[in-house]
Amino acid sequence: MPASSARYALPAVSETRREELERALLEHRTGFEQRFGSGAGVRLWFSPGRVNLMGAHLDYNGGPVMPTAIDRGTFFALRPRSDHRVRFASTLEPGEFEAALADLPGQPARRWWDYPVGVLRELLAGTELPDVAGFDLLFGGNLPVGAGLSSSASICVGTALAISDTWELGLERLALVQAALAAERGYVGVQCGIMDPYSVGLARSGTLLWLDCKDRSSAWMPLDDRSYAIAVADTLVRRELAQGAFNERVRQCAQAFAELAPHQPGATCLRDIELATLEAQRAQLDPLLASRAEHVVREVGRTFAARDALERGDLPCFGEQMTRAHASLREHFEVSVPELDTLVDSATACAGVLGSRLTGAGFGGCVVVLLRRGAEDELRERLERDFLARFGRAPVVEFFGGDEGPREIRP
Ligand code: GLA
Numbered sequence: 538m539p540a541s542s543a544r545y546a547l548p549a550v551s552e553t554r555r556e557e558l559e560r561a562l563l564e565h566r567t568g569f570e571q572r573f574g575s576g577a578g579v580r581l582w583f584s585p586g587r588v589n590l591m592g593a594h595l596d597y598n599g600g601p602v603m604p605t606a607i608d609r610g611t612f613f614a615l616r617p618r619s620d621h622r623v624r625f626a627s628t629l630e631p632g633e634f635e636a637a638l639a640d641l642p643g644q645p646a647r648r649w650w651d652y653p654v655g656v657l658r659e660l661l662a663g664t665e666l667p668d669v670a671g672f673d674l675l676f677g678g679n680l681p682v683g684a685g686l687s688s689s690a691s692i693c694v695g696t697a698l699a700i701s702d703t704w705e706l707g708l709e710r711l712a713l714v715q716a717a718l719a720a721e722r723g724y725v726g727v728q729c730g731i732m733d734p735y736s737v738g739l740a741r742s743g744t745l746l747w748l749d750c751k752d753r754s755s756a757w758m759p760l761d762d763r764s765y766a767i768a769v770a771d772t773l774v775r776r777e778l779a780q781g782a783f784n785e786r787v788r789q790c791a792q793a794f795a796e797l798a799p800h801q802p803g804a805t806c807l808r809d810i811e812l813a814t815l816e817a818q819r820a821q822l823d824p825l826l827a828s829r830a831e832h833v834v835r836e837v838g839r840t841f842a843a844r845d846a847l848e849r850g851d852l853p854c855f856g857e858q859m860t861r862a863h864a865s866l867r868e869h870f871e872v873s874v875p876e877l878d879t880l881v882d883s884a885t886a887c888a889g890v891l892g893s894r895l896t897g898a899g900f901g902g903c904v905v906v907l908l909r910r911g912a913e914d915e916l917r918e919r920l921e922r923d924f925l926a927r928f929g930r931a932p933v934v935e936f937f938g939g940d941e942g943p944r945e946i947r948p
Pocket of ligand 1: 589592593594595596597685729730731732733897898899
């Protein structure tokens, strides 16, 4: 397991949040009984979403990232059946999935249940099933979908845990992460990086996860959440074409690496390319690829600088790296939109704010803001006022706590 830093006592999820979550899950159980009928034996799980503070678009380039899990996520209510069938339903999406365990679809249906079906297929491979393995499972939760807060990793890692607990597989967190990753890449067919399932699966409250995506080494870095808060402001912009544009960035980075690699001995991914190498080759490179590579190469430097800043308790310097990252995402990586830029500009003009940038892939979704405690009200007012003046509607501004990761909840 990853190394931990034991320098500080880590604050636990607050009592109020814990009670809110338990209440929400009790309601979810009622929803389950309305959908699948009443009766004993229903168990409940929660799995968080995540927000990434540093290392934008680095995971698929082998670079380091610094995400944290948040106290919003996916709810699961599961009851075993007396046969070998499974049924999935959701309080958030229409449609129901039903199949025999021995006859799961080999191809995704392009529906929301592809994610849990993919996980189920992963766990079934090489598992000796208990005599009665079927179950009904209701999904729900309080994480905005498509906002860049990783609802898909939340659902995949949480499904893996709920099934592991139900079938008594005893899977470790890293095994849950691997099942989630294999399901998304292999079955759903999204060429996602490793950051999302790792940040959900290895979550610890009161910390940022340091994850080096080249060798998958990781560490938990304490963030003093009594002095600092994390805000997330949602533009509510959702781009239909975002997946295509994301895949295009992945391709462009791979191409930039293919052209630069011969000039950087030993390089195995774009993260290994040095700025001097990029500068020396710039004239021969397509300007668009050079721009994408510049974002990646400099973002690696910024992310190491942010880690050093956090280690010495210099949060203003950490925040500065975030805001610089946003400028680069806008200019060099071209994944921002005017709504995100407006939120970052108003946030960074607010006293008490240390830094702000878009989070997730971009093309809409959310910005993340690091601020000093006490500045919350002013930040909210400012973000709402400036956004309303420009776009005629308000963004959704929220202050998330950290989270300790996927777990069974027994209210
Ligand atoms: C999306 C992907 C992540 C990561 C981010 C960009 O959220 O799911 O794996 O690549 O974009 O940092």
